[in-house]
Amino acid sequence: MTRGLGRVFSGFKRLVTLSVMWSMKHPMYSVPLRSPSVRSMAVLPLPFGKPKDLSLPNATWGPEMMQLYEHYNSLCKVEVEAEGGQKKVPWKRIPGYNRLLKYATGGVYLSKMIQSKARLFTRNIREPGAAFEYALFINSEEEKCVGIWQVGHLLEGPPGHVHGGAIATIIDTVTGCLASLSGAVMTANLNINYRSPIQLGNTVVVESIVDKREGRKKFISCKVTSPDGTKLHTEATALFLSIDINQLLLGR
Numbered sequence: 001m002t003r004g005l006g007r008v009f010s011g012f013k014r015l016v017t018l019s020v021m022w023s024m025k026h027p028m029y030s031v032p033l034r035s036p037s038v039r040s041m042a043v044l045p046l047p048f049g050k051p052k053d054l055s056l057p058n059a060t061w062g063p064e065m066m067q068l069y070e071h072y073n074s075l076c077k078v079e080v081e082a083e084g085g086q087k088k089v090p091w092k093r094i095p096g097y098n099r100l101l102k103y104a105t106g107g108v109y110l111s112k113m114i115q116s117k118a119r120l121f122t123r124n125i126r127e128p129g130a131a132f133e134y135a136l137f138i139n140s141e142e143e144k145c146v147g148i149w150q151v152g153h154l155l156e157g158p159p160g161h162v163h164g165g166a167i168a169t170i171i172d173t174v175t176g177c178l179a180s181l182s183g184a185v186m187t188a189n190l191n192i193n194y195r196s197p198i199q200l201g202n203t204v205v206v207e208s209i210v211d212k213r214e215g216r217k218k219f220i221s222c223k224v225t226s227p228d229g230t231k232l233h234t235e236a237t238a239l240f241l242s243i244d245i246n247q248l249l250l251g252r
């Protein structure tokens with residue numbers, strides 16, 4: 001009985017929280033679902049509140065991470081003059097959840113394609129501080145994305161230092177977030193130069209910019225530095241291709 005009720009409630013929670021994801025500004029959150037049943041559910045009220053935003057500070061964030069967070073978060077409150085005398089806030093923090101499309105799994109359409117146990121790679125270790133702690137900030141005017149990352153002890157590669165694959169993941173996430181500003185994309189190419197190792201537990205800043213566009217292609221560059229910018233850890237370039245998200249989800 002209790003289990004049955006639990007199932008009903010968790011299903012309901014999934015459906016109602018879909019509307020939260022739906023309303024988010026980032027294009028990846030506006031997946032064009034065709035199922036009318038899912039659409040109609042998106043207007044249900046939210047008795048369970050929002051899903052947990054994991055890109056907010058927690059007790060494991062060190063002073064450097066906190067300082068960077070406060071800096072970029074303060075930029076998210078700065079208004080600039082836009083065309084027509086209107087005010088705009090170009091910097092935005094991207095909220096972080098443990099799945100990109102978690103709250104669409106109740107849908108008839110998505111349920112066939114997305115495993116219910118799927119977790120975003122960078123958010124799949126629940127212990128705070130053990131793996132990737134991060135927040136992403138995006139400036140859509142300047143087409144820039146900055147990630148602040150504190151890299152935990154479960155990401156070891158060389159003794160005491162961060163695994164190159166974990167660094168690639170960080171870069172893919174920051175550049176991917178920037179590339180997906182105008183719609184769904186996939187990484188086609190990631191080219192990384194590892195310049196100096198990153199110590200486990202350290203905080204790094206990851207800055208990425210759009211270098212060039214050619215049709216469906218977006219060329220993005222990225223660098224990973226120490227919080228004060230004096231030490232270059234990694235440089236990368238990435239190529240993203242815009243895709244039809246329906247085709248991805250349908251596996252075509």
Ligand SMILES: CCCCCCCC/C=C\CCCCCCCC(=O)SCCNC(=O)CCNC(=O)[C@H](O)C(C)(C)COP(=O)(O)OP(=O)(O)OC[C@H]1O[C@@H](n2cnc3c(N)ncnc32)[C@H](O)[C@@H]1OP(=O)(O)O
Nearest residue numbers: 026028094172173176177180185186187188189239241243
């Ligand atoms: C998913 C987005 C995330 C959004 C997040 C939003 C929320 C923000 C919050 C949190 C951020 C989290 C962010 C995570 C980000 C993770 C992203 C990934 O890791 S994606 C997984 C790894 N990538 C793959 O698995 C791709 C596998 N490859 C493919 O699917 C295809 O190859 C694809 C889509 C890349 C291209 O296939 P075609 O069929 O659409 O296109 P064709 O015809 O092959 O190529 C078109 C043009 O591009 C060139 N091209 C293709 N691949 C190339 C390559 N590797 N290098 C150079 N050129 C290439 C071709 O030569 C062609 O160029 P010509 O038009 O002739 O000039």
